[in-house]
Amino acid sequence: MKTVLFCQNPYAFGILEPIMEVLKEKNFPYLWFVKETIKKQFPFQNESFTSDMKEVKEFKSDVIFVPGNEVPYYLRGLKVQIFHGLAGEKKGHFRIRHYFDLYLTQGPYFTKRFLELKQQFKNFDVLETGWSKLDIYGKELHKYDTVKKQLLLKHKAKKIVLYAPTFSPSLTSASFLIEEFKKLSKQNEYLILIKFHDLMAVELIEKYKQLAKTTANIIFEEERNIIKFLLMADIMISDTSSVVYEFLLLNKPVITFKSSSKNIEWEDSNVYNNLLEKVKSNLKEDNYKEKRLKIVQQYHPYNDGKSSLRMVKACLKYISENGVPEKRKLSFLRKLKIHKIFGK
Known part of the structure; x- marks a missing residue:
């Protein structure tokens, strides 16, 4: 063939x-x-x-x-x-x-x-x-465990927070969350990874790159394949990005802002604030764990x-x-x- x-x-x-x-x-x-x-x-x-x-x-x-x-x-x-x-x-x-x-x-x-x-x-x-993209979930789920451990030790952090928004100008949260990430970064227990879509607006890419340069526990990731970061992260922040579903399949908590999804089985906020409180509560309580299983059964x-x-x-x-x-x-x-x- x-x-x-x-x-x-x-x-x-x-x-x-x-x-x-x-x-x-x-x-x-x-x-x-x-x-x-x-x-x-x-x-x-x-x-x-x-x-x-x-x-x-x-x-x-x-x-x-x-x-x-x-x-x-x-x-x-x-x-x-x-x-x-x-x-x-x-x-x-x-x-x-x-x-x-x-x-x-x-x-x-x-x-x-x-x-x-x-x-x-x-x-x-x-x-x-x-x-095909998710075959790694079945074959190499723990492929990056060592990398994660080394990153957390290096930054003296306990959890990895992944921010992966959509690039769509009408849907992206990237324009509204910079100050929220500054607040979150002051909590040294979190290492924040920023992973943008290839088509994200250049001015937003530059703003977040600058934020990462001036903040010790924020990393702007250039590597293209997001799977590595999905596997390493403990929680993900997003909006109306399809990568939300890829992360949910790992049965880990997600927080979105103004998502247009019709099947929201995670915490979604209509206002761009209180990110720190949302991260803390979702990591501690994870109230959406059972609901996520519905997504897994229907989506993949x-x-x-x-x-x-x-x-x-x-x-x-x-x-x-x-x-x-x-x-x-x-x-x-x-x-x-x-x-x-x-x-x-």
Whole structure:
């Protein structure tokens, strides 16, 4: 099975890496497509990759795994949507753009919705596999325990607080919480890690970098894969970011500010204050522990670390039953959009 791992944004690297490992184990040939603008950020420089769509065409893939919203209709291969987050309430998550033959869903909440859409559009299939990015939860849950211990010792802290807001200007809490983090940082028992999305506004990035430079127990993290920090953190602060759900699956407390989620099973505040009190109470009492289990069961009930394997097997099964699509039928306007993004 010849496979293309299709990357338009840096967040795709961590989602597709576990699939790459499965392909390696099975000795299946694969090629990374990495958009030219993010090529310098690609972490697997020794792997086979290209930014040239002509090379992707010539590769003649059987399967294309896509954690983004678009993929060229003219490429050979089963076009597979594997998603870049777990936030079903975000605009566009359930939008059918007609680029994909197969949707591999993370859990029952998503599967139900996409099966309903399948009945409506009748031009794609849906299978529930779990999400490749979270395989590490089943395989290497304690991978960063030593790193965490060393960090806490170095900063003489007891708990790690992770701040991971969304970048969306209308939804982000980053503009309103700087003073709250200054107050929280005065409590030396907390080490605060700031992890921003790649698309966060530059002026906010600079403000928080400056805060970290002048505050001993605040670290602005540049490393792209957020999984490391999710595993190390004891509590997370956020807003309407899909990473909230990734953290909840670890059964640890979350505090959000003005979240637009429809399934809030954690503490959410409508005002940007009292962060210190909220952190203390959630770490001490953790009143939402039972409610979080509802999210786990509906959003991602797989903890065996084998979602990537299920994804690969699902594609093999589809191809054996339906063959390899040579291209995908699209409307004229959809074709124009693809030409604009990727060329003809």
